Structure formats: structure tokens, C-alpha cells
Amino acid sequence: MMPKDELSKAYDPKPVEEKWGKFWLDEGLFVADPHSPKPKFSMVLPPPNVTGILHMGHALCFTLPDIITRWKRMRGHNCLWLPGTDHASIAVHNVIEKSLAEKGLSREKIGRDEFLRVAWEWKEKYGGVITGQLKRLGASLDWSRERFTMDPGFTRAVKQVFVSLYEEGLIYRDYFLVNRCPHCRTVLSDIEIEHKDLRGKLWHIRYAVEGSDESVVVATTRPETMLGDTGLAVHPDDGRYAHLRGRRVVLPLQNKPIPVVTDERVERDFGTGAVKVTPAHDPVDFELGKKHGLEQVIVIDGSGRMTEAAGPEFAGLDRFAARAKVVERLSALGLLVKVEDHDHAVGHCYRCKNVIEPHLSWQWFVRIKPLADEAIRAVEDGRIEFVPANWAKTYFEWMYNIHDWCISRQLWWGHRIPAWYCRDCARTMVAMEAPAKCDRCGGALDQDEDVLDTWFSSALWPFGTLGWPDETEDLEAFYPTDLMSTGFDIIFFWVARMIMMGLKFRGRVPFRHVFINGLVRDLKRRKMSKSEGNIIDPLEMIDKYGTDALRFTLAALAVPGMDLALSEERMAGYQAFANKIWNASRFVLMNLGEDRPEVREDELTLADRWIRSRLAAVTDALDASLTQYKFYEAADLLYHFVWHEFCDWYIESAKVGLRAGNRTTRAVLADGLDRILRLLHPFMPFITEEIWQHLPGAGKSITVAAFPVAGPGWRDEALERDMALVQAVVEETRKVRTENKVAPREKIRLIAVEGPAQAPSTGSGKAAVVRSEAELVKALAGLSTLEFAEALPEGERVLKGVAGPFELGLVVEKPADLGQERERVQKEMAKAEAEAERIARKLENPDFVAKAPAAVVAENRSRLEELSVRLAKLGQNLAKLSGPA
RNA sequence: GGGCGGUUAGCUCAGCGGUAGAGCGUCGGUUUUACAAGCCGAGGGCCGCAGGUUCGACCCCUGCACCGCCCACCA
Numbered sequence: 001m002m003p004k005d006e007l008s009k010a011y012d013p014k015p016v017e018e019k020w021g022k023f024w025l026d027e028g029l030f031v032a033d034p035h036s037p038k039p040k041f042s043m044v045l046p047p048p049n050v051t052g053i054l055h056m057g058h059a060l061c062f063t064l065p066d067i068i069t070r071w072k073r074m075r076g077h078n079c080l081w082l083p084g085t086d087h088a089s090i091a092v093h094n095v096i097e098k099s100l101a102e103k104g105l106s107r108e109k110i111g112r113d114e115f116l117r118v119a120w121e122w123k124e125k126y127g128g129v130i131t132g133q134l135k136r137l138g139a140s141l142d143w144s145r146e147r148f149t150m151d152p153g154f155t156r157a158v159k160q161v162f163v164s165l166y167e168e169g170l171i172y173r174d175y176f177l178v179n180r181c182p183h184c185r186t187v188l189s190d191i192e193i194e195h196k197d198l199r200g201k202l203w204h205i206r207y208a209v210e211g212s213d214e215s216v217v218v219a220t221t222r223p224e225t226m227l228g229d230t231g232l233a234v235h236p237d238d239g240r241y242a243h244l245r246g247r248r249v250v251l252p253l254q255n256k257p258i259p260v261v262t263d264e265r266v267e268r269d270f271g272t273g274a275v276k277v278t279p280a281h282d283p284v285d286f287e288l289g290k291k292h293g294l295e296q297v298i299v300i301d302g303s304g305r306m307t308e309a310a311g312p313e314f315a316g317l318d319r320f321a322a323r324a325k326v327v328e329r330l331s332a333l334g335l336l337v338k339v340e341d342h343d344h345a346v347g348h349c350y351r352c353k354n355v356i357e358p359h360l361s362w363q364w365f366v367r368i369k370p371l372a373d374e375a376i377r378a379v380e381d382g383r384i385e386f387v388p389a390n391w392a393k394t395y396f397e398w399m400y401n402i403h404d405w406c407i408s409r410q411l412w413w414g415h416r417i418p419a420w421y422c423r424d425c426a427r428t429m430v431a432m433e434a435p436a437k438c439d440r441c442g443g444a445l446d447q448d449e450d451v452l453d454t455w456f457s458s459a460l461w462p463f464g465t466l467g468w469p470d471e472t473e474d475l476e477a478f479y480p481t482d483l484m485s486t487g488f489d490i491i492f493f494w495v496a497r498m499i500m501m502g503l504k505f506r507g508r509v510p511f512r513h514v515f516i517n518g519l520v521r522d523l524k525r526r527k528m529s530k531s532e533g534n535i536i537d538p539l540e541m542i543d544k545y546g547t548d549a550l551r552f553t554l555a556a557l558a559v560p561g562m563d564l565a566l567s568e569e570r571m572a573g574y575q576a577f578a579n580k581i582w583n584a585s586r587f588v589l590m591n592l593g594e595d596r597p598e599v600r601e602d603e604l605t606l607a608d609r610w611i612r613s614r615l616a617a618v619t620d621a622l623d624a625s626l627t628q629y630k631f632y633e634a635a636d637l638l639y640h641f642v643w644h645e646f647c648d649w650y651i652e653s654a655k656v657g658l659r660a661g662n663r664t665t666r667a668v669l670a671d672g673l674d675r676i677l678r679l680l681h682p683f684m685p686f687i688t689e690e691i692w693q694h695l696p697g698a699g700k701s702i703t704v705a706a707f708p709v710a711g712p713g714w715r716d717e718a719l720e721r722d723m724a725l726v727q728a729v730v731e732e733t734r735k736v737r738t739e740n741k742v743a744p745r746e747k748i749r750l751i752a753v754e755g756p757a758q759a760p761s762t763g764s765g766k767a768a769v770v771r772s773e774a775e776l777v778k779a780l781a782g783l784s785t786l787e788f789a790e791a792l793p794e795g796e797r798v799l800k801g802v803a804g805p806f807e808l809g810l811v812v813e814k815p816a817d818l819g820q821e822r823e824r825v826q827k828e829m830a831k832a833e834a835e836a837e838r839i840a841r842k843l844e845n846p847d848f849v850a851k852a853p854a855a856v857v858a859e860n861r862s863r864l865e866e867l868s869v870r871l872a873k874l875g876q877n878l879a880k881l882s883g884p885a
Numbered sequence: 886g887g888g889c890g891g892u893u894a895g896c897u898c899a900g901c902g903g904u905a906g907a908g909c910g911u912c913g914g915u916u917u918u919a920c921a922a923g924c925c926g927a928g929g930g931c932c933g934c935a936g937g938u939u940c941g942a943c944c945c946c947u948g949c950a951c952c953g954c955c956c957a958c959c960a
Contacts, residue, residue: 195957266960285960394955525952564897565896565897569909570909580923583922584920587919591919632898636899731926737926743915744917842903842941847939851939
């Protein structure tokens with residue numbers, strides 16, 4: 001514990017964050033114990049890419065679960081939050097290949113082994129950047145268990161899963177039309193393709209019917225693929241083309257006859273109703289081709305260039321250049337019938353944004369339906385809950401229509417596919433370790449050149465990180481995990497696949513709750529991107545406003561499932577909040593000695609009891625909010641309570657008790673602060689630890705201090721109403737004096753007159769409360785005296801107000817500006833009248849009185865009564881104001 | 886084409902059957918020994934539009950409009 005005079009006047013986050021961030025890790029406060037008797041709470045961190053640097057998306061997605069973890073830890077859970085990083089095949093390739101290119105090298109030039117050596121070297125050097133940044137966020141991760149998706153243990157898990165699925169027939173190899181990115185030079189799965197609507201053209205091309213003068217016009221958005229056409233399809237019921245059945249058409253430019261087939265999938269209403277079929281370059285055509293036994297001619301290669309098969313005129317051209325040339329040639333031949341504008345969706349690579357090319361090749365696939373079925377059930381029957389629940393619908397939608405998953409990638413950085421091919425007999429062997437020779441013919445083997453989709457390994461994260469395939473203590477103790485916090489953009493990529501793999505290999509769901517956070521946008525609701533230049537860098541924000549302010553901002557904006565618009569102003573606001581906490585704490589600490597006084601029940605003031613009642617209410621509400629992952633609600637609760645109840649009312653009230661030397665008020669102040677710090681700690685870990693350590697009798701660390709539980713009998717709503725009445729008198733007095741421009745330093749006399757007995761809700765009969773709290777009212781409202789009388793004195797130096805059952809008279813030095821005062825009273829009356837009228841109308845409605853719940857009717861009745869009393873008093877005041885003027 | 890979200894104060898957002906809320910911004914006052922990153926006070930809203938249900942609708946239902954996402958093999 002440091003001496004308290006070290007608390008500076010303003011909160012300076014930097015040294016505090018450095019000190020406690022290090023302390024928590026040195027003390028191993030976040031290291032989980034698989035043998036702990038406490039209830040467990042576990043999570044795995046969505047592993048950021050090793051290439052990554054921390055962005056706001058990370059900050060949000062890591063701050064929110066950290067709040068939950070810290071809360072659970074303080075509530076006595078044995079918490080494990082396991083960190084790690086992802087090898088991110090394509091991202092690393094892009095980085096390494098770029099640096100190779102700068103040296104005039106390429107991955108082909110240096111070869112696989114050298115490439116991997118360079119990649120590992122790079123990983124060792126830069127892979128720690130993001131983890132270092134993560135620590136600054138204050139995320140309470142167990143770094144003793146940090147993992148990497150390509151570390152030896154995890155690699156074993158990946159191989160094990162591949163081999164098992166292969167042996168079960170759930171992984172297979174096939175010659176299939178897949179998506180290939182010519183830039184990244186690898187194939188991709190369906191969900192790695194982003195469809196964007198582009199303004200394109202629809203070219204109508206004439207194909208001659210073989211052996212006749214007739215011709216057929218087809219429409220296409222990709223004329224260059226016609227070079228690979230191997231058929232022409234029409235609808236079987238289309239009368240226009242009935243006579244073409246069984247005939248052939250001649251493919252222009254290639255001068256090659258191709259058959260006419262009929263298929264119900266042809267839309268008669270689109271284009272001309274006749275469609276060219278290019279089985280090697282279009283997914284629909286691929287299926288049509290298979291069904292009708294059409295040839296597959298590859299005219300575009302994996303780099304997006306035309307092949308020899310495209311003909312000497314086109315071979316070697318880029319696909320887009322070829323398109324222009326095909327159109328030009330067709331036009332010259334008079335075969336281009338017309339060209340229309342046509343918007344259509346074009347697939348783009350999700351990494352590099354280039355246009356995807358359908359590509360026919362041998363690839364590995366996961367037969368996904370059997371895995372998906374069980375994963376669907378797990379969400380249907382509630383073993384897994386999405387928060388907010390409507391994301392389950394998105395999940396189901398995808399899972400019901402799921403396609404087999406292409407998992408091979410033509411890359412080197414990643415998990416190499418554990419498959420070997422015999423050079424002599426075409427035998428394929430799949431095994432954990434390289435077999436010595438072909439088990440059928442004894443021939444030499446070559447390992448598959450490809451690596452696995454990065455998401456294939458990510459899918460195993462929740463159990464692969466805990467030691468699987470070994471049955472470890474960690475696996476036993478911490479699987480299934482409790483919560484997965486992630487963005488909606490990777491529900492398909494990651495969440496769904498973790499569920500499938502977890503169920504398949506552990507027989508249990510990988511996590512119980514999936515919290516879906518929104519996207520962090522800028523103030524104008526634009527996505528943050530480098531090209532827009534609207535990135536808000538979390539580290540910069542931490543330097544500027546402090547980690548706690550950043551965390552609190554993210555929490556306060558985190559409405560489940562909603563995107564959030566981040567603003568620096570907001571962060572500055574929460575920086576001010578941190579400072580407010582700091583200063584309130586300074587005040588409390590200043591009034592404390594070396595030890596904390598005991599609360600004596602009989603010495604508790606109204607304000608003391610009130611703040612304890614409020615504390616009890618907030619504690620319960622906070623638990624409820626966090627249980628439902630309503631971070632914004634929890635943050636609001638705390639902000640409002642700390643600033644506007646504890647600071648604005650309680651500390652100000654407590655000063656009265658402190659001046660009187662009340663030990664119990666000091667005790668309540670200290671206890672209140674202690675509780676507030678603990679309630680706030682999950683949101684603002686650093687500042688709360690720093691202050692808490694200054695409290696007499698503090699424990700080792702607030703991270704493991706007990707989360708507050710409301711004291712028995714603290715909540716007292718009747719007492720809160722008493723306090724509300726005191727507050728109403730204070731507020732009315734402040735208002736009247738401000739509006740009459742009475743100097744704040746002028747101590748005025750206040751005379752209170754309690755009205756006749758009225759409805760209970762007006763607080764009638766509570767004069768005693770205000771009377772006994774006279775000192776409090778005087779202090780808070782800046783009064784010289786507070787007197788109680790039968791009637792208010794008259795005169796131009798008496799300003800009048802109404803608070804609950806009281807008429808208030810403020811005796812001031814300077815006469816009031818009657819005109820202005822009259823205006824003020826009139827405005828108040830108008831407001832009250834409008835409300836009274838609305839309520840009266842409601843009460844005059846017999847249906848309302850008969851059908852609305854009795855309590856609602858009663859509430860309206862008493863409110864109306866209250867208003868009429870108020871109106872009467874205001875009316876009298878107004879009359880008197882009008883008199884002498 | 887299917888699905889999901891949004892539309893509330895100048896801005897960013899809560900609320901979701903019973904008297905319209907917060908933060909920031911605006912306006913006025915204020916250096917009262919925790920805090921001017923503060924304190925005190927004020928102003929500001931036909932809760933997207935049109936119907937319906939209800940004693941009562943920002944809230945529930947049905948349409949519509951606009952904005953934003955996701956999915957999808959009309960070439």
C-alpha cells in the first residue's frame with residue numbers, strides 16, 4: 001500500500017496501467033487451476049492473426065468477455081481465458097511474398113523449405129506484436145497457456161482430425177469446379193467469396209445450327225468462356241427450340257460442333273432462352289455438363305490466363321483482355337447480335353478483392369451434412385444459445401443449405417495435408433506420419449503439396465488448445481467452454497465449424513453461449529478502413545484517454561448485436577468519468593485514517609441509509625444486466641450511480657455528517673467507495689485496482705476480491721421516497737434561485753409551509769423528514785436558515801416555489817423581477833395544466849376506469865390530485881405576483 | 886429473389902403496452918477546499934408514414950417508404 005498523499009489531483013492512467021498490468025501477470029492472478037474446487041468459467045480467445053495489429057474490432061471483442069471473466073472471477077469462479085494466435089495462411093503469404101518480391105524473389109524461386117524458414121523467422125519476430133498489444137487492453141488472459149495454431153501439439157490435433165474424418169469417409173478428394181483467386185493463387189471455399197453487384201454487359205451471340213441456315217442466339221455475361229463451350233442448353237418444353245433436340249450447333253471462333261441438350265434448369269424467360277454451356281468455367285454449367293455428359297474444356301488457367309485450348313489467337317491472354325478480343329472477333333464476324341447493360345453479382349476474393357475464377361481441379365473436401373445435422377440440433381435444443389437470439393436464424397439458414405467444404409489451399413504456410421500419393425499405382429495414403437512406401441505396390445510416395453484452409457484448424461481451437469487428442473486435465477476441467485464472443489462476420493467461417501468439430505470430436509458443444517458483437521464503425525457509421533482513413537486506433541486511444549476509458553466506452557456502446565458508432569468525444573467523456581472516480585476517491589481517502597471505522601447502525605443518517613439502499617439496488621441491477629450480456633445497460637447503471645447518486649448527492653450529503661464528526665458516515669463513505677470500485681472493476685480494471693490498494697485493509701488484488709453483494713435489508717424504498725422529498729425541496733430551491741438570478745454565494749432564508757393533508761403520493765405528512773434533515777437541506781441548497789411556518793410572508797423579496805406537499809418561500813436580498821417571475825410561474829402552470837388535462841380526460845373515460853388495472857387508475861387519480869394542488873398553489877402565487885405589478 | 890436489422894432531442898443511442906430518457910453538443914449561471922476533465926440550472930421530440938388491435942401504442946399486428954447488412958446457380 002502506498003501512502004495516500006501520492007494521489008495526484010488528476011488521474012494519470014499510464015503509470016497505473018503499467019504497474020498493475022505487470023503485477024497481475026507476475027502474481028499469476030489469471031492462471032487457472034484445473035484442480036480448483038470452485039465452479040469453473042472458461043473461454044478461449046478468438047485467436048488474432050499473427051500478422052495482425054490490434055484494431056477496434058479486437059478491442060471490442062476482447063473487452064466485453066474480459067468484463068464477464070473479471071466479474072465471474074470476483075464471484076468466486078475458477079476462470080480460464082486462454083489466449084493464442086492464428087497462423088493465417090493467406091495473410092502471411094501476402095506479407096512474405098511481398099517482401100520477397102521487393103528483393104526480386106518469389107516463393108517459387110526460393111522453394112518450399114526456404115519459404116517456410118523465412119515465414120517462421122518472420123513469425124518469431126513479429127508474431128508477438130499483437131499479444132503485447134492485447135496485454136495493454138487489460139484482458140485477463142492466462143498467458144501460461146498461450147497457444148499457436150501451428151505449434152506441435154495443435155498440429156497433431158489437426159492431423160488427427162483430418163485422418164479420422166478421412167477414415168470415416170467424411171473427407172474426400174475430388175475433381176471439382178472450385179473458386180480460385182488468380183491473385184492469391186489458391187482455391188477458396190464458397191464463403192470466402194464476396195458477391196458484389198457489378199454493372200456488366202449481356203452479350204448476345206449467334207451460334208449456327210450445324211447443317212442448316214438456322215442459328216441460335218445465346219446470351220452471356222462472360223463471352224471469353226465461349227471458347228470452352230461444349231454444349232448449348234434449352235428448356236425441354238420450350239417450343240421455340242423443340243426442333244433443335246439432338247442436333248448440334250457450331251461454336252464460333254473454335255469452329256467446333258457442340259451438342260444441344262435440354263434441361264429444366266434453363267430459364268425460358270432469361271435472355272433468349274438458350275444458354276451456352278461451359279462446364280469447366282461456370283458452376284451451373286459444371287453440373288449441367290456432368291448430367292449430360294459434356295466435355296470439360298479448360299480455357300482459363302489458375303492465374304486467369306487463357307490456355308492453349310482457347311486457341312492460338314487467345315492463348316496467354318489475361319481473361320479480361322481475352323473478353324475484349326472475343327467480343328471484337330465476334331463483332332467482326334457479324335455474330336454479335338446485341339449488347340445490353342446488365343447488373344450481376346460477381347465473386348471477389350475476400351482477402352485481396354480480386355475477381356474469382358471458377359477453376360476445375362483436384363481438391364480435398366469435407367462432407368459436411370452429417371456434421372451439420374448434429375450442429376443444427378445443438379442450437380435447436382438450446383445446448384448452445386446465441387446472444388442475441390436472432391443470430392441463430394442466420395446460423396440455421398446457412399446450416400440448412402450448407403455445401404461441402406473445400407479445405408485444400410495451394411499455399412505453403414499452414415498445415416500440410418497428410419496425404420501421400422504413390423508414384424506407381426495412384427494409391428492415396430492418409431496418415432499421421434509419412435508412410436515409408438506405398439502399402440499396395442511398395443512404390444515411392446509424394447506428399448500432397450497443399451495445406452489446409454486456416455479455418456479448418458481454427459475449428460478445433462476450443463479443444464485443440466486444451467491438449468486434445470490427449471485426455472488432459474485441462475480438457476477435463478475446462479471443456480466445454482462457457483462463452484464465445486465474436487463478430488457476426490465469422491459465424492459461418494468459425495462459429496459453425498467449431499460447433500461441428502466440437503460435437504464430432506468431443507461429443508459435446510464447444511461453448512454454451514455465443515455472444516455476437518457488432519461492428520465498430522466511425523461516427524458517420526462507416527466501416528473503418530485504411531483506405532477511408534477513418535481508422536480509430538485503440539492504442540492511440542489508450543495513450544490519449546487511458547485503457548479504462550476505452551473499455552468503458554466500448555461497453556457503454558455495446559448493445560448486443562448492434563453495430564456501434566465510436567466517437568472520441570464519447571471516450572473523452574469516460575476519461576472524465578475516470579477522473580471523477582479518482583477525485584471522489586481522493587475525497588473519501590482524505591477523510592479516512594489508517595483504518596476503517598465501523599458502521600454503527602444507530603448512527604446512520606438518512607443519506608447513509610439512502611446510499612446503501614441505492615447501492616443494493618444497483619448491485620442487483622448490475623448482476624441482472626451482466627447475466628444478459630447487456631453491457632451498455634450495466635455501464636449506464638454504474639455511470640449514473642457513481643456520478644449522479646454517489647458523487648452529486650451522497651458525497652455532498654456526507655460532508656454534513658463529516659463536519660459533525662460522524663464516524664459512521666466516514667465508514668459508509670469508505671464502504672461505499674470500496675463497493676463501487678469492486679462493481680466497476682470488470683469495466684475499469686486499472687484505476688479501480690490503483691485506488692482500491694489505497695484503501696485501509698485492502699487485500700492482495702481487487703481482481704480476486706469478492707464482487708459486492710447487497711447487505712441484508714439495505715434496500716428501503718420508503719426511505720428512498722423520504723430522500724426524494726428532501727431532494728425535491730433542494731432542487732426546487734436551487735431552481736427558483738437560479739431562475740431569479742440570486743447570486744450563488746448569497747445565503748438565503750427558506751421558509752417551508754406544509755400543505756393540508758393530501759394524497760399519500762405527494763408525501764404529505766413528511767414534514768418531519770424535511771425538518772429533521774434541515775442541516776442537509778441547508779447545506780445542499782445554500783441556505784442560511786430553514787424555517788417552518790403556517791403561512792408564507794408576502795413581499796417582493798419572497799420568491800415562491802412548490803415541492804411535493806411544501807410551499808417554499810425564498811427570502812432574498814434583492815427584490816425579484818416580477819415580470820420574469822410571472823413568466824416562469826405561468827410556464828410551470830401551463831406544463832402542469834397540460835398534464836392534468838390529459839389525465840383528467842383519461843379518468844373521464846369509463847372504459848379506462850373499468851378496464852385498466854386498479855393500480856394504474858389509482859396512480860392517475862393521485863397524480864391528478866397532486867397536480868391540482870400544485871396548480872392551486874402556483875395560481876395563488878401568480879395572482880399575488882400580478883397584484884403589485 | 887430470400888432473410889435480418891435500423892428509422893426516438895442538433896449528434897450518437899437507450900426504452901418497447903400505462904406521466905418520452907441518457908451522454909455529448911447548445912444556452913444561462915458559477916472558481917463553494919474531491920474534481921473547471923468540475924458544480925448549479927434551462928431549453929430541445931406529431932418516437933419514419935398509413936392503417937389496425939387495445940380503456941390506453943414509441944412499444945403489439947398489417948402494409949408502405951427510405952437506409953444498412955447477410956445469403957442466393959437467371960447464364
